[in-house]
Amino acid sequence: MNWIDYLILVGSLLGIAAYAIWSTRGRHDLRSYLKGSGETKWLTIGLSVMATQASAITFLSTPGQGYESGLGFVQNYFGAPVALIIIAAVFLPIYRRLKVYTAYEYLGHRFDPKTRLLGAGLFLVQRGLGAGITIYAPAIVLSTVMGWRLDVTIVCSGLLVVLYTVLGGCDAVSLTQKYQIGVIFAGMLAAFIVLLARLPAGLTFTDSLALAGGFHRVNAVDFSLNPDRRYTIWTGMLGGLFLALSYFGTDQSQVQRYLCGASLRESRLGLMFNAVFKIPMQFFILLLGVLIFVFYQFERPPVYFNRSAWDYQAAHGSGGRLRALEADFNEAHAAERTDLRSWLEARHAGNAAAESAARGAAAAAHERVEAARAETGKVLRAANPRTTANDDDYVFITFILDHLPHGLIGLLVTAFFAAALSSKAGELNALGSTTTVDIYRHIVKREASDAHYVAASKWFTALWGLVAIAFALFANLAENLIQAVNILGSIFYGVVLGLFLVAFFLRRIGGTAVFWRALAAQALVFALYSALPISYLWYNVIGCAACMAFSIILQAVIGPGGKGPAAAAAA
Amino acid sequence: MKEPPDDKETGLPGLRSWGRVYWVVLGIMAAWIVLLTALTRLYS
Numbered sequence: 001m002n003w004i005d006y007l008i009l010v011g012s013l014l015g016i017a018a019y020a021i022w023s024t025r026g027r028h029d030l031r032s033y034l035k036g037s038g039e040t041k042w043l044t045i046g047l048s049v050m051a052t053q054a055s056a057i058t059f060l061s062t063p064g065q066g067y068e069s070g071l072g073f074v075q076n077y078f079g080a081p082v083a084l085i086i087i088a089a090v091f092l093p094i095y096r097r098l099k100v101y102t103a104y105e106y107l108g109h110r111f112d113p114k115t116r117l118l119g120a121g122l123f124l125v126q127r128g129l130g131a132g133i134t135i136y137a138p139a140i141v142l143s144t145v146m147g148w149r150l151d152v153t154i155v156c157s158g159l160l161v162v163l164y165t166v167l168g169g170c171d172a173v174s175l176t177q178k179y180q181i182g183v184i185f186a187g188m189l190a191a192f193i194v195l196l197a198r199l200p201a202g203l204t205f206t207d208s209l210a211l212a213g214g215f216h217r218v219n220a221v222d223f224s225l226n227p228d229r230r231y232t233i234w235t236g237m238l239g240g241l242f243l244a245l246s247y248f249g250t251d252q253s254q255v256q257r258y259l260c261g262a263s264l265r266e267s268r269l270g271l272m273f274n275a276v277f278k279i280p281m282q283f284f285i286l287l288l289g290v291l292i293f294v295f296y297q298f299e300r301p302p303v304y305f306n307r308s309a310w311d312y313q314a315a316h317g318s319g320g321r322l323r324a325l326e327a328d329f330n331e332a333h334a335a336e337r338t339d340l341r342s343w344l345e346a347r348h349a350g351n352a353a354a355e356s357a358a359r360g361a362a363a364a365a366h367e368r369v370e371a372a373r374a375e376t377g378k379v380l381r382a383a384n385p386r387t388t389a390n391d392d393d394y395v396f397i398t399f400i401l402d403h404l405p406h407g408l409i410g411l412l413v414t415a416f417f418a419a420a421l422s423s424k425a426g427e428l429n430a431l432g433s434t435t436t437v438d439i440y441r442h443i444v445k446r447e448a449s450d451a452h453y454v455a456a457s458k459w460f461t462a463l464w465g466l467v468a469i470a471f472a473l474f475a476n477l478a479e480n481l482i483q484a485v486n487i488l489g490s491i492f493y494g495v496v497l498g499l500f501l502v503a504f505f506l507r508r509i510g511g512t513a514v515f516w517r518a519l520a521a522q523a524l525v526f527a528l529y530s531a532l533p534i535s536y537l538w539y540n541v542i543g544c545a546a547c548m549a550f551s552i553i554l555q556a557v558i559g560p561g562g563k564g565p566a567a568a569a570a571a
Numbered sequence: 572m573k574e575p576p577d578d579k580e581t582g583l584p585g586l587r588s589w590g591r592v593y594w595v596v597l598g599i600m601a602a603w604i605v606l607l608t609a610l611t612r613l614y615s
Contacts, residue, residue, distance in 0.1 A: 074607065081600040085593045213614030220607035233604070264578040268589065275596045279603045 005410030012183055012414045013421065017164040020176040024168035030450045033169035033457060034101050034433045036260035040171075044178050045270025048257045049248070050277070051177035051184075052426030056138040056419040059184060059285065064392030066289020067296075070217035072231040076537070077282045079241025080248075084275040087249040088268045090504060095255065096264055101437045102430075103255040103500070110503040111511030113442065118515055119499050120438035122522070123252055124431060126492035128464060131427045132471025133488070135161075137393075138420035139472060144308050144397065154472045157417060161424045162465030165432075166458045170260055173425045180418035187415030188285065190408050191400065195291050198403060200298045207344060208294045214359050215366060217290045220283075230535045239490075239537025242544055246493035248274075250500045253430035292399050297340055297366075299403075303329040304376045305394035309384070318383045322376060329372035336365035424468070432461030487536045491529055494543020495522045501544065502551050509555045517550030 001009075032038075040048075065073050100106050104123065108116030139153040164172050199208060212218050222232045229235070248254045248271070261267030303326045304310045314322045343358035377391055400412045436457040445452075495518050502514050525543045529536075579589075586592050 071607070071610075078600070078604060081596055085596060089589065089593065209610075209614045216615065218610060218614040220611045221604065222611075265580065265582060268592075269581070269583075272592060272596055276599055279600065283603070283607070 001409055001413065002406050004407050005413065008407065008410030009414045009417065013160065013417055016176050016179045016183075016418070017160060017421075019179075020172040021164050021167050023175055024172045030101075030453045030457070032171070033454045034256070034437070036170040036174060038260070039262050040174060040260045040266065041262060042266045042269035042273065044174055045258050045261050045267060046273030047181045048174045048177045048426070049254060049270060049274050050281075051181040051419070051422035052253055052257055053247070053274075053423065054181075054184070054281070054419060055134045055423035056416045057134065059188065059419050060137055060140075060396060060416055061393050062282070062285045063289035063292060063396040064390075064394070066217070066286035067293045067395045068289075068392040070212070070290060071220035071283065071286045072222060074220055074279065074283050074286055075222065075231045075233055075236030076240050077244075077279050078233065078236035079238065080244040080278045081275040083241050083244035084248055084271045084278075086245060088271045091249045091500070092258065092267055092271070093264060094504070095259060096267070100259075102252050102434050103250050104252070104434060104438045107499060107503060108438075108442070111514060115499065115511045115515045115518075116438060116442070118518055119250070119496060120434050122492050122496050123250075123434060126488060126496075127251065127253060127427055127431060128467055129471060130488055131424065131431065131464065131468035134420060134424050134427060135468050136472040138416050140393065144306070144394065147308075151473055154469060157420060158424075158465060158469035158472070161421045162428065162462055162469075165425045165428045165465070166461045169454075169457075170256060170429055170433075173429045174257065174260060176425060177422040180422040183411070183418045184415045184422075187408075187412045188288070191396075191404065191412055192284075192288055192291075194404055194408065195288065195295060195399075198299075199291070199295060202348070203294075203298075203344060207347065208291060210347070211294050211297065211340065211343075212290045214363070215293070217293055227534050227538070230537075232535075235535045235537045239535065239540050242497060242540035243490060243493060243537060246497035246500075246540060246544070247489060250496050251430070251493075252434050253426045256430050256433060257426060289395065292395060295399070295403075298337055300330065300333050300337075302398065303373055304380065305391045305398045306380075307394075307398070309380050310376070313380055313383045316383075318379055321379055325372050325376045325379065329369060329376070332365050332368035332372060336362050336369055339365055428461050428465050428468070431464040432457050435460040435464070490536045490539045491525055492522070492543075494525060494540040494545075495547050497540070498544040498547025498551075502548055506548065506552065509551050513555040513558060514547070514551045517554050518547050520550050521546035 062073065095103065095106060098106055098109055100109070102120070104116050104120040107119045135154060135158050138157060139150055143150040143153045164176060168175075196205070203211075209218055222229065223234075224232050225234065226232075258267040258270055261270060302310070303322075310322065313319070339358050339362035343355055343362055346352075346354035346358055373391070397416075400409055404412065436453055440456050440460070441448075441453060445456075498521060499514060499518050502509050521543055524546050525539050528542060529539060581587060581589060581592050583592060586595060
């Protein structure tokens with residue numbers, strides 16, 4: 001990165017944050033601090049919902065998934081439109097009618113205080129841990145890109161988002177997210193255009209798809225019923241539906257975004273905006289990764305994308321073995337490139353036999369390439385177990401640094417940071433609100449002034465920011481980053497969703513039954529997660545179904561007692 | 572917070588009820604799945 005890139009990075013991030021703080025100055029009542037001015041329109045809500053979900057991990061790690069595994073991950077989002085429709089039609093009108101600050105406040109209305117605390121507690125644990133991962137991802141990027149210390153990067157980026165979230169509250173979060181997502185889209189589009197321009201002459205877009213398809217990178221939809229497969233249309237439609245229903249409908253970081261809408265209509269349209277654009281957005285990001293895969297079939301990539309890990313070990317101890325593997329890799333890649341050029345010529349000449357032969361030879365060479373890369377990863381992890389297990393997270397940033405012009409590098413790095421800050425801000429805002437409304441105001445100090453609760457909310461937001469920074473500092477992530485976030489979410493989300501579905505649809509069930517059965521369902525999910533090798537998306541279904549089924553059974557045993565005082569209000 | 576009276580109106584041309592909006596969104600989702608399935612069949 002040169003001074004132009006730094007100027008874009010620092011100027012954009014500080015400028016957006018400063019503008020948000022200035023625009024939201026002087027808001028001292030709890031309602032406007034936690035729910036905004038009440039004037040937010042659907043586009044701001046839609047972009048805010050999108051920005052909260054699409055963290056830096058989405059833009060950093062997903063192209064890497066596309067590079068390594070192809071388009072299959074897009075199936076994860078097939079259930080999202082249906083979930084968003086259910087939320088817009090059922091959840092949202094109830095939240096707005098009860099004028100709740102948090103989703104868990106609704107559980108208190110419908111059931112009892114202990115169930116409200118359980119919902120809030122599960123959210124705080126799950127989102128508090130997830131917030132650490134959200135802040136860890138861009139820190140890896142920058143520490144790798146610029147040779148900064150990882151801990152300094154985590155602390156600096158963490159403190160910036162804490163600053164404007166604490167000072168500006170809900171409106172500052174929505175406002176920054178709107179501009180940040182603009183920077184993100186501009187950056188991703190620029191990367192896509194440059195990538196297309198840099199594909200070899202004569203290689204058309206359809207050639208690229210055919211080439212990627214030959215290496216199983218265009219398998220977007222898998223109808224397999226094998227439960228061991230992580231991404232199929234069934235896990236996406238069912239597991240993805242439950243994950244999205246839980247995340248968008250019951251996770252306060254999302255609920256807070258659409259509760260700030262000027263009206264029910266604005267909030268609904270904001271959700272429908274996401275229902276329409278979620279699948280194409282994820283497809284586009286994965287396609288970017290697939291095209292980077294095609295690009296690197298003709299342009300030699302590094303044997304290991306995490307160059308700093310490779311360079312360090314090459315200079316300290318494992319150098320001989322690593323250089324031998326790199327030589328194998330380079331030789332195999334050169335052979336593959338030659339075979340692919342033959343394949344391209346045969347394809348354009350319409351020579352099916354030559355095309356098939358060249359493709360077979362390229363596939364054999366590609367296996368050698370992948371074997372050298374995998375062995376390099378093993379050597380690096382054997383030398384230093386803290387080396388990130390998944391090299392794919394470094395694919396996109398490597399492409400950006402090696403092949404984009406200055407200015408665009410700055411724009412893309414800014415986009416990663418904008419994504420990190422936008423989702424982080426939404427999370428911190430929600431963590432602070434939930435702690436204030438569902439714990440502090442509900443249990444510790446019931447009667448106090450608005451100014452007192454606003455001050456408390458600011459302190460809690462800052463505290464959660466520090467917790468997230470501390471967690472990120474000590475994180476040692478073994479999985480692909482986006483999967484780590486989704487796995488963590490899936491372990492908790494099913495049960496939380498079960499609580500809400502019981503509240504919305506099973507009106508005879510009372511607080512006592514649902515409280516104890518939710519705890520039992522969560523224990524079941526923990527046990528199954530450690531024992532079964534099934535796709536993590538199924539835990540959303542299992543947790544939710546277990547919570548609902550256990551509650552129905554227990555309610556039948558204990559009778560109608562334990563029903564919440566305001567069940568009728570929620571109906 | 573007072574709900575504006577136009578909450579039942581979607582404000583979208585040609586889509587006056589929320590039910591219609593939801594069906595259109597479902598249609599777009601189905602179209603994407605069909606398109607991605609076709610892409611898979613075509614290039615795998």
